[in-house]
Amino acid sequence: xxxxxxxxxxxxxxxxxYLLATKSPVTAIFMLKADILTLPxxxxxxxxxxxxxxxxxxxxxxxxxxALEYLKKCGADGIISTKNHMISAAKELxxxxxxxxxxxxxxxxxxxxxxxxxxxxxxxxxxxxILPKAVKSFVDKTHTKIIAGGLIETKxxxxxxxxxxxxxxxxxxxxxxxx
Numbered sequence: 481x482x483x484x485x486x487x488x489x490x491x492x493x494x495x496x497x498y499l500l501a502t503k504s505p506v507t508a509i510f511m512l513k514a515d516i517l518t519l520p521x522x523x524x525x526x527x528x529x530x531x532x533x534x535x536x537x538x539x540x541x542x543x544x545x546x547a548l549e550y551l552k553k554c555g556a557d558g559i560i561s562t563k564n565h566m567i568s569a570a571k572e573l574x575x576x577x578x579x580x581x582x583x584x585x586x587x588x589x590x591x592x593x594x595x596x597x598x599x600x601x602x603x604x605x606x607x608x609x610i611l612p613k614a615v616k617s618f619v620d621k622t623h624t625k626i627i628a629g630g631l632i633e634t635k636x637x638x639x640x641x642x643x644x645x646x647x648x649x650x651x652x653x654x655x656x657x658x659x
């Protein structure tokens with residue numbers, strides 16, 4: 481499960497960013513560009529961080545139950561996915577789950593609410609994260625913890641998302657990892 485003692489989550493795309501994140505104050509890391517060849521070594525040095533792999537875009541890793549078993553064996557704490565079946569399969573294996581939603585209009589909000597009610601992810605990540613109104617709507621209408629992600633570029637963005645009720649904020653901006 482995500483440890484959000486620090487509500488800022490490091491969203492990393494390279495091995496170098498990952499290693500920097502393991503030394504930062506964040507307690508959770510989202511690996512957005514995982515690679516099957518380097519993943520075991522990186523997870524071996526995750527320190528006390530919760531590490532979630534974006535399975536939809538992981539290189540060399542399938543999008544099925546065996547892939548999830550592999551991630552768990554390597555030491556991943558959970559996955560990020562937009563796919564309902566991946567969230568369900570990960571939950572069955574005891575992996576943490578973050579289901580990512582792209583909110584572009586009121587229809588996408590309604591669809592995301594229906595999906596959350598069905599898949600029951602541990603967290604729903606709403607993108608872009610600079611949508612305090614959508615974050616508040618999710619907080620008010622679901623019992624799912626919320627992460628705001630995407631386009632989080634300033635401390636003000638972090639605080640606005642948290643003030644709207646988000647439990648955490650994922651960002652690739654290293655300067656925000658210690659907010």
